[in-house]
Amino acid sequence: MTDTNNNLFNTELISEVPEVVIQRLPLYVRVLSQFTNMLGGDVISSEQLASHLQMTPAQIRKDLSYFGRFGKQGRGYNVDMLETKLRSILGLDRTWNAAVVGMGRLGRAVVSYPGFSPEGFIINSAFDNSEKIIGKTISGLKVQPISNLTNSVEKLDIKIGIVAVPVGCAQEVIDILVEGGIKSILNYAPLSPKVPDDVVVRGIDPVLSLKSMTYYMR
Amino acid sequence: MTDTNNNLFNTELISEVPEVVIQRLPLYVRVLSQFTNMLGGDVISSEQLASHLQMTPAQIRKDLSYFGRFGKQGRGYNVDMLETKLRSILGLDRTWNAAVVGMGRLGRAVVSYPGFSPEGFIINSAFDNSEKIIGKTISGLKVQPISNLTNSVEKLDIKIGIVAVPVGCAQEVIDILVEGGIKSILNYAPLSPKVPDDVVVRGIDPVLSLKSMTYYMR
DNA sequence: GTTTGTGAAGGATTTCACAGCA
DNA sequence: TGCTGTGAAATCCTTCACAAAC
Secondary structure (H helix, E strand, C coil): CCCCCCHHHHHHHCCCCCHHHHHHHHHHHHHHHHHHHCCCCCEECHHHHHHHHCCCHHHHHHHHHCCCCCEECCCEEEHHHHHHHHHHHHCCCCCEEEEEECCCHHHHHHHHCCCCHHHCEEEEEEEECCCCCCCCEECCEEEEEHHHHHHHHHHCCEEEEEECCCHHHHHHHHHHHHHCCCCEEEECCCCCCCCCCCCEEEECCHHHHHHCCHHHCC | CCCCCCCCCHHHHCCCCCHHHHHHHHHHHHHHHHHHHCCCCCEECHHHHHHHHCCCHHHHHHHHHCCCCCEECCCEEEHHHHHHHHHHHHCCCCCEEEEEECCCHHHHHHHHCCCCHHHCEEEEEEEECCCCCCCCEECCEEEEEHHHHHHHHHHCCEEEEEECCCHHHHHHHHHHHHHCCCCEEEECCCCCCCCCCCCEEEECCHHHHHHCCHHHCC
């Protein structure tokens, strides 16, 4: 075990671009859109961008260079243009549908969070396994039994699964999502799920974040 | 600009141990505590740990070796013992007090989240700047004006600031926390705040996480 | 004069592979 | 035999430094 000695075409097929770079692009978008909203120069330098993000200008230029030449020497980057390009690279120039699984306290908070839809993430369905909740309408979504999930994925063009179930059944739910063809999972349950390697999982776990800060405290 | 060519004692004072390693330790703790709860062998190998976390056994052994020799050749690691050691390394063998700033929708969700206190993170105070909310009691906490913050930090031994205010005033609030002596911040606002480099910030931003997944979707 | 884009250098992290111990 | 702990090798990522472009 484990995986790939045949990176003959790993290098070819799977992204030239390092994962860390991809994870930084949304940070750039975030700063740029703050800039667009303010009035102020429509051009920004890697130096300025870097100071807003507490990183080095060279890193920003290097990151951007994986995707093209977006700047002008002597001036910098056009804010609007760069934001547009990055959004397009990230696939943020369209909307993405998501399903929430788990309609307890956490799931309700997720579906009523107003931050998703302005950014193009549309929660269009909700699932649970409790008889008490199935059939109810919460934040405009009719709660369905999990057994409907696979069907809905296709019918409603669901691309993202949001896991908001207790840790005890999270792996099971994630297996169902994967089985249903979901390749992107936002996981609120405090565990590292096992998934095939074409599935991307991002975890949201504030306690985990706190636990890596205590090391630095005295 | 920018920082340190004098890493003469960077190496000495600031952690030998790479930041990435520190960020992985809580993952190990999380798996180990799941193991303790299940019955089953009280010994675990780096191989088993790795398979639970989808990483390599060598990485786990290397990470642990920064802190000592916790295993026994031919057997593996004692689950209880390793969990205890890691908790102690991370400073999780005590409790830590936290203050929440921002008592809107998000702040209320944070203070009523039942996941913090069992892990030793005690939210013992709440702040806001809205006259409408100040003085009310929410989840057992009396909401105070932000001007009380610096005072409370000492009086209530607050070590962690949790930022749950709108993005527009997040930097300002973070400046106040830093000014008040807070060195660890959990930031729910969607921005990368500027802080001195002895302050650790961890961001919780589900939209940001989603935005780095869309790149991989077709 | 200013700032980008980028090979090359340097540093950090991961993986290998095996000696040593139970 | 089985698995850890760890130097050495390999890989990955960041920073440097400067030619080219505006």
